[in-house]
Amino acid sequence: MRQIVLDTETTGLEPKQGHRIIEIGCVEMVNRRLTGNTYHQYINPEREVDQGAVEVHGITNEMLADKPTFREIAAEFMAFVDGAELVIHNAPFDTGFLNHELRRLRAEGGTDFGTIEAHCEVTDTLALARRMHPGQKNNLDALCKRYDINNSHRELHGALLDSEILADVYRAMTGGQKKLSLDGESDEGAGGGEQVAAIRRLPADRxxxxxxxxxxxxxxxxxxxxxxxxxxxxxxxxxxxx
Missing domain, CATH: 1.20.5 (Single alpha-helices involved in coiled-coils or other helix-helix interfaces)
Structure with a gap:
């Protein structure tokens, strides 16, 4: 099972107002194990970044001036995610922006990729967290605290960093028991698809x-x-x- 944990940063909050993606970060998991394979790209949005957005992610117009446009990176990005399950926190936000970029690309005469959902199954970890923890805070920082995930290095939002953190949170949320100690050894729980230490056979005359x-x-x-x-x-x- 191939999963891509994905996050984006944008110029603002609403694609219908012309806001665009400026950063995409993805980390790959196969059978719930991080493979070390990532996709990370800053993107020139061909417009100004709202100051409020800069205060969230720290990405300025000057930083993006020499970066490629979405049109230039679309094929590479779509090839990376094609056929995978996308794991996204507050998925409608990110998929809305991705589909906006894909529609814009098509309208400009570029490749018609359709929608992101035509290529990938999408899992929304925010919706999952709300079902598991109703009435509680379920943003990424709150989930890190709840599942004892270290995010002390997260001073600003960043697509790749947030994807790496979300991968740990998602596995903790969906893996059941996180650690199982047998014969003094600790391994990931069976729900995480990790190998569990073998149990010694008991003597026949016990x-x-x-x-x-x-x-x-x-x-x-x-x-x-x-x-x-x-x-x-x-x-x-x-x-x-x-």
């Missing part, structure tokens, strides 16, 4: 263990707890599926 079964009251309490998890997660409690 006495049989006593089996203690749950009482009716305990089973009823357990079922109630699973129902609460199912409700809080929007019907995504795996243990409550027949």
């Amino acid at each position: 006495p049989r263990l006593k089996v203690v079964r749950a009482s009716g009251a305990e089973l009823e309490a357990h079922a109630g707890y699973l129902e609460a998890i199912d409700k809080a997660s929007g019907g995504n409690c795996l243990w409550n599926r027949g």
Whole structure:
């Protein structure tokens, strides 16, 4: 399974007002493992960057003056993401800008790539976080704190840095138990697709263990707890599926 964790930075908040992408950052995961393969590009938006946006990401007009336009990097970018699942925090924002750039490219006589969704499945980690943690803050900083992800080096927004951080957050959100210690060794949990240390075989003459079964009251309490998890997660409690 190939996944691309993606983030963009832009000149402003609304493509309908002519705002454009100025940075794309992507990190690749295969079977939930970071491959070290990345895509990172600053882009000349052919317009001014709003001052409010500069205060968020620190990317100035001067920094972008000699960078390629989206038209010049579109084919390379689309080849990198083609066929992958895109993992994006607040995906409608980024896909909206990407589709705006693709429409603009087509209107200017460039390659007709269609929409980004025609090439990639899209997973929105913000929507996922809201289902998992209703009523709580679910921005990237809040999720880093919740899942003990170090983001102390994140002073400003940056597409590649935010993608790298989101990759760690996404794996923590979706991987179940993060660490499993067996025989003193620690590996990623099975939910993360990582290898787990082998369990030593017990001696054949070992006495049989006593089996203690749950009482009716305990089973009823357990079922109630699973129902609460199912409700809080929007019907995504795996243990409550027949």
